[in-house]
Amino acid sequence: MPMNEDVLRTAEAAMKTSDLSLAQLGWKAFFSEQVSLEESRSFQPARVISVHRGRVSVAGEGLEDSIPSSLPVAGGAEDRPTVGDWLLVDRNSRTIARILARTSLFKRPAPGDERRVQLIAANVDTLFIVTACKQDFNIARLERYLVLAREVGVRPVVVLTKADLSPAPELLVDAARALQSGLQVELVDGRDPASVARLADYCGVGQTVALVGSSGVGKSTLVKTLTGSSSIATQAVREDDGKGRHTTTVREMYRLANGANEGGWLVDTPGMRELQMSEVSTGVTEVFDDVTNVALECRFSNCTHIAEPGCAINAAMAAGELDPARVARWRKLAHEDAANSGAAAARRSRPGNAANRR
Numbered sequence: 001m002p003m004n005e006d007v008l009r010t011a012e013a014a015m016k017t018s019d020l021s022l023a024q025l026g027w028k029a030f031f032s033e034q035v036s037l038e039e040s041r042s043f044q045p046a047r048v049i050s051v052h053r054g055r056v057s058v059a060g061e062g063l064e065d066s067i068p069s070s071l072p073v074a075g076g077a078e079d080r081p082t083v084g085d086w087l088l089v090d091r092n093s094r095t096i097a098r099i100l101a102r103t104s105l106f107k108r109p110a111p112g113d114e115r116r117v118q119l120i121a122a123n124v125d126t127l128f129i130v131t132a133c134k135q136d137f138n139i140a141r142l143e144r145y146l147v148l149a150r151e152v153g154v155r156p157v158v159v160l161t162k163a164d165l166s167p168a169p170e171l172l173v174d175a176a177r178a179l180q181s182g183l184q185v186e187l188v189d190g191r192d193p194a195s196v197a198r199l200a201d202y203c204g205v206g207q208t209v210a211l212v213g214s215s216g217v218g219k220s221t222l223v224k225t226l227t228g229s230s231s232i233a234t235q236a237v238r239e240d241d242g243k244g245r246h247t248t249t250v251r252e253m254y255r256l257a258n259g260a261n262e263g264g265w266l267v268d269t270p271g272m273r274e275l276q277m278s279e280v281s282t283g284v285t286e287v288f289d290d291v292t293n294v295a296l297e298c299r300f301s302n303c304t305h306i307a308e309p310g311c312a313i314n315a316a317m318a319a320g321e322l323d324p325a326r327v328a329r330w331r332k333l334a335h336e337d338a339a340n341s342g343a344a345a346a347r348r349s350r351p352g353n354a355a356n357r358r
């Protein structure tokens with residue numbers, strides 16, 4: 001076979017997901033530790049690339065297929081495959097044996113039925129919290145996203161876009177860095193590949209990233225520059241729907257390969273872009289640990305930090321040790337959180353339960 005044809009064929013084959021190794025797909029010790037030698041004889045690991053009604057597209061070693069999304073035993077609300085999940089798939093029947101435990105999980109109450117939970121993505125390593133140096137820069141919003149990252153279990157990285165439009169973007173970088181010790185903050189011009197290159201470390205082989213941020217901050221622009229492609233939104237997969245028909249669907253996990261540079265994965269589902277803080281309170285406590293640590297010193301354990309004697313929060317604000325604006329934001333988030341949990345508790349004890357009726 002002539003050399004160039006060979007090269008061409010190799011290049012073509014390299015485009016296929018089924019030629020990727022498990023490590024390239026994001027497989028880590030965390031997952032392999034969950035699989036016994038015995039299990040691995042009958043089952044192979046596969047990652048969920050997209051989710052459709054009743055089916056999932058998966059990729060594994062030598063495997064690229066659309067398979068039924070049902071599990072052998074119906075489980076709890078989170079026992080459904082979602083984008084980014086690692087599954088054990090039966091080597092013969094190509095059915096799902098089980099979902100491996102996740103490193104992180106994005107979810108939200110299902111729209112229209114808050115008693116149900118909608119899974120958005122799993123096993124994301126890094127969350128790019130995208131905000132623009134101009135109009136959009138808002139500390140309270142950043143804090144909300146940090147709370148979300150904490151709840152979900154992903155590493156947050158604040159990406160400040162439109163650096164070129166701000167006269168003093170360093171001030172914003174400092175303001176963002178001050179929110180959490182060790183917080184990574186990157187300043188970019190999203191249109192400029194040289195500038196966006198500073199995000200490459202988070203997007204390496206086997207890494208999975210996701211983006212959140214308000215409309216217009218430059219998420220699509222960033223994705224375009226990261227992938228070196230403008231066709232990402234239209235990348236489609238043709239797949240068998242199990243009834244012999246072929247359907248075309250849009251991928252929800254994209255390869256961040258830029259030319260010859262191999263990269264990781266970007267999760268970009270409609271649900272991801274709209275994410276809000278959910279019902280769990282742990283994130284608020286941890287993101288605001290400077291405030292909550294002081295609150296531990298209040299004389300009364302149920303102190304409302306308004307006018308109680310011995311309130312450590314008020315004392316710290318008076319002494320200039322706590323920023324009153326940050327305390328106000330903490331109060332607001334903690335309050336919303338309590339309201340959410342209260343609503344959830346109310347829902348749990350609502351209808352159907354005769355004991356609740358008078």
Ligand SMILES: Nc1nc2c(ncn2[C@@H]2O[C@H](COP(=O)(O)OP(=O)(O)OP(=O)(O)O)[C@@H](O)[C@H]2O)c(=O)[nH]1
Nearest residue numbers: 161162163188189190191215216217218219220221
């Ligand atoms: N000057 C400058 N303009 C930018 C930068 N990043 C994005 N833009 C521009 O900002 C506008 C909005 O960018 P998008 O990438 O569409 O924003 P988005 O966050 O994807 O918005 P949605 O699609 O609504 O979620 C576009 O006109 C971009 O060209 C930047 O770093 N500098």
Ligand SMILES: [Zn+2]
Nearest residue numbers: 298303305311
């Ligand atoms: Zn107090």
